[in-house]
Amino acid sequence: MSQTQTAQSNYTGPIVVDPLTRIEGHLRVEVEVDNGIIKEARCCGTLFRGLETILKGRDPRDAQHFTQRTCGVCTYTHALATTRALEDAINKPIPANATYIRNLVLGQQFLHDHLVHFYHLHALDFVDVANALQADPAKTASIATSISPRKVKAEDFKQTQDKLKAFVESGQLGPFTNAYFLGGHPAYQLSPELNLLATHDYLLALRVQVEAARGMAVFGAKNPHVQFMVGGGVTCYEALTPERIAEFKDIYKKTRQFIEEVYFPDLLAVAKEYKNWAAYGGTTNFMAFGEFPVAGGERDLETRWLRPGVIYDRKIGEVQKFDPARIAEHVRHSWYVGAEAKTPYEGETNPSFTKMGDKDRYSWLKAPRYSDTAMETGPLAQVLVAYAQGHKTVKPLVDTVLKELGVDASALFSTLGRTGARCVETLAIASQMDTWFKEYENNIAKGDKKIVEDYPAPKNAKGVGFVNAPRGGLSHWLVTDGDARIGNFQLVVPTTWNLGPRDAKDVPGAAEQALVGTPVADPKRPVEILRTIHSFDPCIACAVHVIDGRTNEVHKFKVV
């Protein structure tokens, strides 16, 4: 297959994307373009963080109810990170069943999050939905059945086209409003048939994710917020019943089938047409916390199913051991007082806003560094670390993807590699969950029904909770005082690693590095910036939900 030419321009000047859509929260990206190529980038998180002001003085056992509200999507992972921080401070083990339950819910969250990311947050950067109307449904069906065992007919794709047509004619474009592909765009590279296939599966995935989300709630008592997590284990006794386990397993199996028979083949089909994107969007250093602790070893990072590790300068032959003490947060280019990097245990949040567009201090995000080095975290980092360690599930999957695409491992250091790694991570976790279900059921069958230990909140203690969340390495850092109340609490979230600003040495953050060298075909519709930024799956909490009616053309609200 000949490689597609990347669309180019000779534009020179600045581009500002504000806000970036399809992102949880609020993010602004400023780039300098020289003769059609990005030369410099600044990422600016514009929502103010400082959760410790809310948490100081509270009982640390209540903290998770606040931390999980910082994001609309990552509630579970924040609850888990806070609880692990508390357990680290308590310094005692938790029951095996608690770890099984946590792992299974986190696993299901990965399946849900990653498929939603691919289809609903990222696909529109590559898929021209409007162009799908030009496709031949019969040809689309034969492509679909050639890449997947699923049963799908020309009529199904015809129906999708009809639905899409009606949707476009209604004038309410919803998720496609202001999409860059409207009216045609030179950087979109798929055939009409692949555009139709991906659009069809976008709609299918909307329904599948509804089911997948139900799965997360089966152990969690049908509530969208996590109530069952405590320092010492979990409190969802219904999760021990055969009925609940069967219900969860059933949903898991359907989700897994979609991932294996639709998400993975679609990813490969789209990636084959975008192999030129293996040359753009790469970074150099990678850090993974690892995830899915072994039962009985919740707090041990090294024995996690996916192990932690650090890779410098793309040297996948030399994975370094991860050492939590090497993490510090910089504020030199952020809107906070001071210039000194601090360990999160001593982190402060003293805001000092300059102005929007300032090139010196330009973000509300801090800049976390590991050994004073900017790190990428997330699926690509975790998959690279696991690949380098010869992980028995991850390595064959990566090799399969590389072979299918006809590229070598260097292609992983790119936007395409990041998006592919997310699918590999999903597939690996989906297959492993089957084993965890079996181990969990066997453990219950042996008579172990324990899910929680009762531990008091510790006085004058410190603890950190590490989670490899779907978006990457998440850590919560807790310090308690002499009354066992919260003295300090810092969240270092994946998006600050990936989308944070420059540090005290003026070294750009991961995404700022990734954008450099990327061509922009149309400066008014810079889809190339979205491709790389979205490939990091950024999340700039706090999430808000206010309805803004002021931008309405006609104010017809009924005042009640």
Place this chain on the structure above:
Amino acid sequence: MEDPRRTLILGVGNILLRDEGFGVRAVERLAREHLWPEGVRLLDGGTKGLLLMPDIMDCDLLVVLDVVLGPEAPGTFYRLEGEDLRRSLGFRDSMHQTDLQDTLIACDLAGHRPETIVLGMHPFDWTTLAAELTPEAEALLPAFCDKVLATLAALGIAPTSAA
């Protein structure tokens, strides 16, 4: 015969940003102070966006309690439905994972969009990081809940008793 429709009363918003959490506080209060008939569900939806689809798609009538930026002063109560709701925009353009209107459109695309009414208050402060409502919003909470009850009563939906 009672209204056979499955009703979801959904409080949304972020409780960490002062009045942004008004809808959540309202649904908590309604759940605390009344017993509701079978078929009526009250839920704190936070800012969970697409993750609320399982709950939204399981109902026929959706009553959303939220904060709404309208043309009137803070503290004004608004009711949005039908075209008005369609035309109002989410917070700062479209953020597809948390945006309520896009979640409703996604429900439509996925096969079922319930009839929806939004009841909201224009917030006093929704940008300060704090877990409590402003005193002004706190004082208006009972009156707002009365409006919700009146709106539901007009649709034939009422609590079975005070809890």
